[in-house]
Amino acid sequence: MKRYAGFRLAAILLLLISAPFCGAAEPGIVSEDESSLTFRQNDGTEVILPKRPGSTVICYSSLVQVWYAAGGTAVAIPAVPTRDTLPEAARGLPQLGTHNTMSAEKIMMHRPDLVLLNDKLPGHRQLRRTLAELNIPAACIDYRNYRDFREIFELFRRLNGSGASADAITGKVDALCAQARRLPSPAFASIYIGVGIRAETDRANAACMAALLGGRNIVPPGRSSRGPFSYEQLLLRDPDVIFLVTTGNVAGAREVFRKEFEARPEWKSLRAVKNNRVHFLPPDLFLYLPGSRFPEAFRHLAKLLYPDQEFIE
Structure with missing residues (x-):
């Protein structure tokens, strides 16, 4: 009898603990x-x-x-x-x-x-x-x-x-992503230069698009869009292509880039630097979410990820 009561108490406690999570309504x-x-x-x-x-x-x-x-x-x-x-x-x-x-x-x-x-x-x-x-x-x-x-x-x-209808926009994006994902997956890093330097996870706009196009983000998934940037990890993982996302002050971001990246002697050892595959992304397509211009943004990124590939529009 005591054993039964113990099981019943454990079941009640489990229900009480899990109820808030089970009942959460979707937005x-x-x-x-x-x-x-x-x-x-x-x-x-x-x-x-x-x-x-x-x-x-x-x-x-x-x-x-x-x-x-x-x-x-x-x-x-x-x-x-x-x-x-x-x-x-x-x-x-x-x-x-x-x-x-x-x-x-x-x-x-x-x-x-x-x-x-x-x-x-x-x-x-x-x-x-x-x-x-x-x-x-x-x-x-x-x-x-x-x-x-x-x-x-x-x-x-x-x-x-x-x-x-969103179909006119999403249909073009889906078709382009389907073509890109049939190709070998390039490794990429997406770096935000604004108030400080941050590494972008696939929850960030540019990194999300690059991942949907078949790219492999060297930054692991996270709960937030951006996390701490590690120069050492960038050198260790040595991506095929590097994307730089900047605030509206592009000139200021380029100066930060010159001091924090180009001035370091080991910068030139990176594969992306040797192959001229370090790209500043236009803020109107990648800092801001471009809405009806998403197909344009995806095409821009696809050409940078797969420079030798011709995509059918």
Whole structure:
């Protein structure tokens, strides 16, 4: 009898421990009707968003491309170093400052029906809570790399009541990746030069695309997009090609690159350096997520990964 009671107690404890993990709901669209849509964020919060909003403020630049491709328009956007990263129709819009300096006061000036924020920024998550207290519909969107694109496009399409389809974009990408993955896999390193130097995992935009094209990242998978950079590991793993992702200040990044990489005598021993396969990637395609320009970004990267290969478009 005591043995039975012990088993029963252990089973109850196991259920109590595992319940929070088993019951976690997936983020995404929960329900919708003619006028609104309920969206569950990464933190489990469900927010009600209006369909066909007349006035949308976008607080994260990479969301602008997707919103416009899915049939939307905006009244204000964040500041960007170059407007080339924006859809042409959005290039003349008022800019609210950088994504790190957004405030409810700046947003309220545009009387929004909907505000789109970035889930990975703590300041944006707090801003959503502030906007909720002001009865302004807002959502934090988790948009880290190409793998998130189709789901976000579908959310935005349904919010805008649009007949737009992501297939024209993703179909080109899928066809290109299928061709590339039939080729021998080159080893690559993707290095971010901004506030410091960081190594990119496959969760980062450029590294994600290179991996989908069949490349092998020398940086192991991680929970975050970027991790500590090790010059010693770069020399040890000696990739076939090196990608450099920079902030909008490309000139400043090139100076950092000259001092931290080219000035070291062992730099010239790397295979990628010997074969002229060290590439600065254009920020408008790789620092920012390019949205409708993803096929262009993938083609650019495919030619760098497989310089001797002709791809059928």
